[in-house]
Structures are given as structure tokens and as C-alpha cells.
Amino acid sequence: MDNHSGVGVIDKAAAILGVLEEGPATLAELVDATHLARPTVHRLALALEHHHLVGRDATGAFVLGNRFAALAAAVGEDRLVSAALPVLTTLRDRTGESSQLYRRHGSSRICIAAVDRPVGLRDSIPVGTTMTMAAGSAAKVLLAWEAPEVIHPALASARFTAADLALVRERGYAESSAEREAGVSSVSAPVWGTSGTVIAAVSISGPAERLTATPGKLHAGAVLDAARQLSDVLIRTHVG
Structure with missing residues (x-):
């Protein structure tokens, strides 16, 4: 070109x-x-x-820069966001917690879609928010299936270990509690694209007092179902 x-x-x-x-x-x-x-x-x-x-x-x-996150949010991140919104809404309704979709960009992750719990105490992540790859269940999911040359530098500043990522690959999902932010727990699962790589992470997050220190016990099934549903849609429409 x-x-x-x-x-x-x-x-x-x-x-x-x-x-x-x-x-x-x-x-x-x-x-x-x-x-x-x-x-x-x-x-x-x-x-x-x-x-x-x-x-x-x-x-x-x-x-x-963050301007790109805002621009991506403004145009809807094409078919990925369009496909994600009904899935995230169902996940929110099923779990009662705010749901999000993240994509990795270098050493950060960006929230490209979100559906908030409508009332009560909740973890609200605005679309376009840039977050760390050093902590949180979504960060672990977005790193777990990456190549070693991507994983090893990221672990140097991470609040999780290579063993934690191995557990994510074994379980198929990640959980965290007070890892990214005090008092917040989350569960995330991978969204797979047509190339056989993880292109996004579906998450729910909320107060640890409600989700507990082991939120996967409560909601891993629902999050995995949402991630599989979105993966199926993307594979059928040849996204990623």
C-alpha cells in the first residue's frame, strides 16, 4: 500500500x-x-x-492516546460492540451485576462496551475507559493465551503470576477480588475470534461484599456462557 x-x-x-x-x-x-x-x-x-x-x-x-478509545467508542467498535450489547444485557440481568467488554491495546485494556446494574451499589466502568493490564480478571484473561514474549514482560509489573495465568487457562475464566480496586470483585472469560486468538474479555464486576472473595463460584457459569455466545456470533460473522 x-x-x-x-x-x-x-x-x-x-x-x-x-x-x-x-x-x-x-x-x-x-x-x-x-x-x-x-x-x-x-x-x-x-x-x-x-x-x-x-x-x-x-x-x-x-x-x-486516549482519543483513540473515545473514537472507537463513538463508532461502536463495529460488529463486536453491536454483537456484545445484547449479550452483556443478558449477562447483567442474569447475574445482577454490571457487565463489560474489554480489548487489549499494548500495555492497557479498553472498555469498549458496558451495561450497568440499574440500581444499588455497582462498579460502573464508562465506555472508553483505559485500564491497567497489571491487575483484574479481564487483564488475566487478555494475557493468559498470549505468546510468552507478551506474557513475560507484563508479569514484571503485574499483581498476578504465571501460575495464576495457567489456572485461568485451565479453568477457562479468571476471577479477582480487591486486585484492581479495593472492595471490587470481578469474573471474566475470553471471547475468541476466527483466527483462534482471544480478541476480548467479557466481565462482570461489583462490590466484593456481594460477589465475595471468590466470585467465580457464583458467576463463572454465566460469564462463560456469555463469552461463548459472543464468540459464536463473531465466528459466524468472521470477526477477529
Whole structure:
């Protein structure tokens, strides 16, 4: 594909964003990957950061910015969100807890769909929220079936271990309590795409006093059913 539109500054900015699609990158790595001059990359990266198209991770490396999460939410994340909303609604009604759908992006995960418990104490995650991959049941699901070269660096800052991820693969779901946030428990299961990879995580979350410290005992079956249903829809429609 021709990467030159004839508008140089747009082409250069697109080249930087293209590198960041693969994950975090330092300034030096952006320069190496784009073959642009260091001052040009620095100037464009800062301009993109100003518009929230580029951000920084905990190490200071450049990452895609939160603006992309908002844009993805605005267009509905195509068929995945369209298929997920009725499934999440059924899951919410079945469990009585707020339900969410997450996708991984580099060292973060983004909530791309959510259905809240309508009343009472609940864990409300707005669509477009960027969350850590270092804690929580959804983070464990989104990492558990990844390649070792993805898992091992992530474990360095995670609140879970390789053994925890092995248990997730064995059970087919993950649970957490007070791992991401004090007083919150959650259960998550993988959504599989046509390529045989995990493309998202279906979750429920709520107060630990209601879900207990072992929420999987209460709701793993419902979450697994929702994940299987969404996987089936995506496979039939050739998504992922």
C-alpha cells in the first residue's frame, strides 16, 4: 500500500501512529522505525500528544492516546460492540451485576462496551475507559493465551503470576477480588475470534461484599456462557 498521500506532515504523523499500533515506543525507537529525523519525530509526537492522539505509559514511552478509545467508542467498535450489547444485557440481568467488554491495546485494556446494574451499589466502568493490564480478571484473561514474549514482560509489573495465568487457562475464566480496586470483585472469560486468538474479555464486576472473595463460584457459569455466545456470533460473522 502507498503510504505517501502527498501531504508530508500527515504522512509523517501517520508513520508515527503506525509504529505505536504495535505497542509502546521510545523516541529513539520511533526514529529508528520511521526513518525520520529525531527533531521531526519529537515535534510531531508532542503535537499528537497535545491532541491526545499519543500518550505516555508508566515508563515514559509513547503509546496511542486516549482519543483513540473515545473514537472507537463513538463508532461502536463495529460488529463486536453491536454483537456484545445484547449479550452483556443478558449477562447483567442474569447475574445482577454490571457487565463489560474489554480489548487489549499494548500495555492497557479498553472498555469498549458496558451495561450497568440499574440500581444499588455497582462498579460502573464508562465506555472508553483505559485500564491497567497489571491487575483484574479481564487483564488475566487478555494475557493468559498470549505468546510468552507478551506474557513475560507484563508479569514484571503485574499483581498476578504465571501460575495464576495457567489456572485461568485451565479453568477457562479468571476471577479477582480487591486486585484492581479495593472492595471490587470481578469474573471474566475470553471471547475468541476466527483466527483462534482471544480478541476480548467479557466481565462482570461489583462490590466484593456481594460477589465475595471468590466470585467465580457464583458467576463463572454465566460469564462463560456469555463469552461463548459472543464468540459464536463473531465466528459466524468472521470477526477477529
